[in-house]
Amino acid sequence: MARILPYLLGGISVGGQYALIAIGYTMVYGILRLINFAHGDIFTAAGFFMVYAAASLPIYVSVAVVILLTIFMGVLVERVAYKPLRSAPRMSVMISAIGMSYLLQNVMWYITGGLAKRYPIIPWISNSVTILGYTTKRVTIITPFLTLILVVALVILIQKTKIGMAMRAASRDFETAQLMGIKIDNVISFTFVVGSALAAVGSLLYFSNYATVTPVVGAMPGLKAFVAAVFGGIGSIPGAVLGGFIIGISETLTKGAGLTTFSDAVTFALLIIILVVKPTGLFGEKPTQKV
Amino acid sequence: MSDNVLKVENVTMQFGGVVAVDNVNLEVNAGEIVSLIGPNGAGKTTAFNVITGVYPPTNGVVYFEGKKIVENYPRGKMKKLYKTENNGAYTHAIEPTPDKITRMGVARTFQNIRLWSSQTVFENILIAKHCRVTAGLLSATFRMNKLEERRQREECDELLRILGLEGVRNELATSLPYGQQRRVEIARALATQPKLLLLDEPAAGMNPQETQELTAFISRIRTDFRLTVFIIEHHMALVMDISDRIYVLDFGKLIASGTPAKVQNDQRVVDAYLGVSEDA
Amino acid sequence: MKRNRIPQFFIIVGAFLLLLAVVLMLDNVPGVPVMLLIVLRKGAIYALVAVSMNILNGFTGLFSLGQAGFMLLGAYTYAILTVPVENQALVYQRYPNGGIGFSVTESLGRVLGQPGLLLGVIICLILGGIVAGVFAYLIGLPVLRLKSDYLAIATLGFAEIIRAVVQYEKLGPITNGSNLLSNFTNFSNFHLGSLKLDTVMPFVFAGVCIWVITLIINSTYGRAFKAIRDDEVAAEAMGINLANHKRMSFIISSFFAGISGAMLAMYQASVQATIFKAAMTYEILLIVVLGGIGSISGSIIAAFLFVGSSEWWLRFLDNTTVLPNFNAKLLFAIIFAAIVVSIVFLVVYRQNKAQKSRPEAVGRGRKILSLKLSGVITLVVGTLLLLGDLRFLISPDLQVPLLRSGFRMVVFSIIVMIVVLFFSRGLMGDRELPDLFRTRHKRL
Ligand SMILES: Nc1ncnc2c1ncn2[C@@H]1O[C@H](COP(=O)(O)OP(=O)(O)OP(=O)(O)O)[C@@H](O)[C@H]1O
Numbered sequence A: 001m002a003r004i005l006p007y008l009l010g011g012i013s014v015g016g017q018y019a020l021i022a023i024g025y026t027m028v029y030g031i032l033r034l035i036n037f038a039h040g041d042i043f044t045a046a047g048f049f050m051v052y053a054a055a056s057l058p059i060y061v062s063v064a065v066v067i068l069l070t071i072f073m074g075v076l077v078e079r080v081a082y083k084p085l086r087s088a089p090r091m092s093v094m095i096s097a098i099g100m101s102y103l104l105q106n107v108m109w110y111i112t113g114g115l116a117k118r119y120p121i122i123p124w125i126s127n128s129v130t131i132l133g134y135t136t137k138r139v140t141i142i143t144p145f146l147t148l149i150l151v152v153a154l155v156i157l158i159q160k161t162k163i164g165m166a167m168r169a170a171s172r173d174f175e176t177a178q179l180m181g182i183k184i185d186n187v188i189s190f191t192f193v194v195g196s197a198l199a200a201v202g203s204l205l206y207f208s209n210y211a212t213v214t215p216v217v218g219a220m221p222g223l224k225a226f227v228a229a230v231f232g233g234i235g236s237i238p239g240a241v242l243g244g245f246i247i248g249i250s251e252t253l254t255k256g257a258g259l260t261t262f263s264d265a266v267t268f269a270l271l272i273i274i275l276v277v278k279p280t281g282l283f284g285e286k287p288t289q290k291v
Numbered sequence B: 001m002s003d004n005v006l007k008v009e010n011v012t013m014q015f016g017g018v019v020a021v022d023n024v025n026l027e028v029n030a031g032e033i034v035s036l037i038g039p040n041g042a043g044k045t046t047a048f049n050v051i052t053g054v055y056p057p058t059n060g061v062v063y064f065e066g067k068k069i070v071e072n073y074p075r076g077k078m079k080k081l082y083k084t085e086n087n088g089a090y091t092h093a094i095e096p097t098p099d100k101i102t103r104m105g106v107a108r109t110f111q112n113i114r115l116w117s118s119q120t121v122f123e124n125i126l127i128a129k130h131c132r133v134t135a136g137l138l139s140a141t142f143r144m145n146k147l148e149e150r151r152q153r154e155e156c157d158e159l160l161r162i163l164g165l166e167g168v169r170n171e172l173a174t175s176l177p178y179g180q181q182r183r184v185e186i187a188r189a190l191a192t193q194p195k196l197l198l199l200d201e202p203a204a205g206m207n208p209q210e211t212q213e214l215t216a217f218i219s220r221i222r223t224d225f226r227l228t229v230f231i232i233e234h235h236m237a238l239v240m241d242i243s244d245r246i247y248v249l250d251f252g253k254l255i256a257s258g259t260p261a262k263v264q265n266d267q268r269v270v271d272a273y274l275g276v277s278e279d280a
Numbered sequence C: 001m002k003r004n005r006i007p008q009f010f011i012i013v014g015a016f017l018l019l020l021a022v023v024l025m026l027d028n029v030p031g032v033p034v035m036l037l038i039v040l041r042k043g044a045i046y047a048l049v050a051v052s053m054n055i056l057n058g059f060t061g062l063f064s065l066g067q068a069g070f071m072l073l074g075a076y077t078y079a080i081l082t083v084p085v086e087n088q089a090l091v092y093q094r095y096p097n098g099g100i101g102f103s104v105t106e107s108l109g110r111v112l113g114q115p116g117l118l119l120g121v122i123i124c125l126i127l128g129g130i131v132a133g134v135f136a137y138l139i140g141l142p143v144l145r146l147k148s149d150y151l152a153i154a155t156l157g158f159a160e161i162i163r164a165v166v167q168y169e170k171l172g173p174i175t176n177g178s179n180l181l182s183n184f185t186n187f188s189n190f191h192l193g194s195l196k197l198d199t200v201m202p203f204v205f206a207g208v209c210i211w212v213i214t215l216i217i218n219s220t221y222g223r224a225f226k227a228i229r230d231d232e233v234a235a236e237a238m239g240i241n242l243a244n245h246k247r248m249s250f251i252i253s254s255f256f257a258g259i260s261g262a263m264l265a266m267y268q269a270s271v272q273a274t275i276f277k278a279a280m281t282y283e284i285l286l287i288v289v290l291g292g293i294g295s296i297s298g299s300i301i302a303a304f305l306f307v308g309s310s311e312w313w314l315r316f317l318d319n320t321t322v323l324p325n326f327n328a329k330l331l332f333a334i335i336f337a338a339i340v341v342s343i344v345f346l347v348v349y350r351q352n353k354a355q356k357s358r359p360e361a362v363g364r365g366r367k368i369l370s371l372k373l374s375g376v377i378t379l380v381v382g383t384l385l386l387l388g389d390l391r392f393l394i395s396p397d398l399q400v401p402l403l404r405s406g407f408r409m410v411v412f413s414i415i416v417m418i419v420v421l422f423f424s425r426g427l428m429g430d431r432e433l434p435d436l437f438r439t440r441h442k443r444l
């Protein structure tokens, strides 16, 4: 027990970070039926924003700036790369998403020269604490709680507010929602606002733990978060959160078992297992097609 | 067994709470032209979808030439939701994919035309022949199936001729006017060499003259291809003209059946079409 | 119809032989830029893998992102089977008794000489394809029943898994873990008399494979694939078994991806798992998109263009450049301005036209320009670039701004996004080269 505790704690923590990113994937997929491949890169960009912002601004101001910039970027990506293709075949949009991811990665590489940048230390959350005789950064401890608080807030937002209702309607039936006078573009933008904001928070927590940012560092957590979303049942927010934790914990436990080469592969093995056993994911609903 | 080609027994199709087809029984005999009519949303297309395997029904059986092709009973979530009769009458599930049913000899057209948009008229028909191809991937790739391929192409040209589509052979199918597209759909269905042809509103979008031609045409292919035809149609002149028998569906339920004359004079049918006021 | 069919076949074969002759010459005449040869070799291999991806994405309408994984399988299968016995100790340094203890090409080559070596290579290339195909079959079992998005994720995931598995220590005696596999039979082992065949061989292999793919696409099975792409429901209703045909297409695509992976290993004369990352799949996908989804000749052309610009023509973008004098600077500035202006013009013109012909825009006609955000951004960025160009021209500085490591890829991805957003049909749309010479839409 004592031996696996650090891995378990680490797993819960990284799982919470995956969950925060996964929500962005799952919400966008729920409405646009689009895998937003660029989401992982937006998460990375948030990391770089922090690096550059903290270089000239007080740290807590930077946090706010980072979140705002990330939101702006998420919405911009949607407006530029997805909105013009709303009536195009699904595959074109997916390709546009991949192209956008490629573009963001290359731009980040160009700007940073491909070098790893030191992530600024955010006081308090980067401090060390000791829990059950095991020393770790405070971020490890607060991540799951922060994640849960944010998710509860999001669920309330979706259940109780008007825009939340519009989101639910749009994810149930895009066309009908549009016909009923829901301003679908606003709903979509809002989805990207929420998704990007959560990704920004996720990135603050993630990089506080890992200390450096590189242009491609977001690709893997991004993919894993997406797997988490699929695992939980794409389109379902509780599913994404649960998926995030499961993926995070299994990853760190694999590392704990000394199979570090497989820490990424195990995520995808889980994915393939769930696709075999329950294709719609833990909480997913089976869509019906009309003929 | 009797000579019915198609027999639908106690079929119910329920989408969530909506009962689109409600415990329907019907038969279509060999060589007959039978129509299925009813107001919009009555469940006609859904009935076709069940027969052709697109949706597994919630309950009931479909026989084709005396053989069970589809069977199902309320399961899972449906156990609690199921609203109508004959719950528990069936205990097996047979859910073939539509292609299997087509290869058995049931072909269909679609109400909202579904031609392959990047393909020409001829290619659309030729592709429908694919389900009768005997050559494997390797022999087809290296063109060792020349004889079969040539025969199929000739058959397709023959179908084009019969349907009067030679003139548009190499046009993109979806670039044609509506009436012609419907005819391409019929040609495509015929290309699969069916015994039973299901037509979903074949006259929709046709002008009166085209409709008249279609009426004559359907009668003709019945004899030429020795077909049994089952039609959904709103066009009453056509229905009354060619049907041997008619089934009427309303809110998923069969409300009348019989010869055109009999159905025409059935009060319930008139009510269903004209609508009965609430307090009647 | 029938009569002009046969000559067309001969024209194609003749053209291909002519091409081979030219390539053979380039290979052996002194003074040919090495870069050109590299582009030709790598281009041929990328053409094959792009076409293989197009089978699935372009002709069957399935979206798979596992190409790099299947290439890896082909490359490793090939390499493992062909490392000569005496080299195995050297290659598998870290694993005593590593290697499989025999080499297909070496054994056959010893018995039959060069023809045996060639036979061995062909057998191992095909085995590479078969291994990839078998894996495709296994992945396809659960995944092809689902919607195509899941296929994309599952194949992407599979590619990651396979990369990890290959590098696993315990498999080291066979895969050499995370180390390089090298010293196996490659293109430079072949000679015709004293002629080198380094570039001809990839052309022959890729050419034959692409020819087979074309045959498949134009066979009754290929037509069924296209029907599934156009309308799955109708295809199924017309008796096409979706599961079988999708699986078939997936396996064929992976088979040829495996072969191209093996060819890549031959070309590089070494292979390491780390290059087969998702980024590689993305690049191949982008080639397919640039060439036109559903066009074989488009994929081929785009592959050469892609390899040519990334390895050669656009290399200068990665180097900090100081121009020699003002005239060079002027020339540079003019060319740059011309490129920017033409791209911006094309984009803006197209989008403006498309926007104005929308039903809700008709009748409003007075607006001069009607653009979406993407068009506006293009316009603004273009203007900024021109201003920058002007500033550079009037400044005394001779060093070209922006050019430094990484800029090539930025330019590249911008080109890709412009194609995706504004010219979504790519170079060729879904047409083939011969279609360009026909006036009317006529096939078969
Ligand atoms: N896939 C589905 N999911 C949910 N409900 C459906 C589905 N398909 C059909 N329905 C519902 O079933 C009912 C019957 O529809 P159906 O299309 O069979 O009617 P129809 O008789 O063919 O009408 P029309 O004459 O307009 O073609 C309708 O209320 C429809 O909304």
Ligand SMILES: [Mg+2]
Binding pocket: B044, B045, B046, B111
């Ligand atoms: Mg209908």
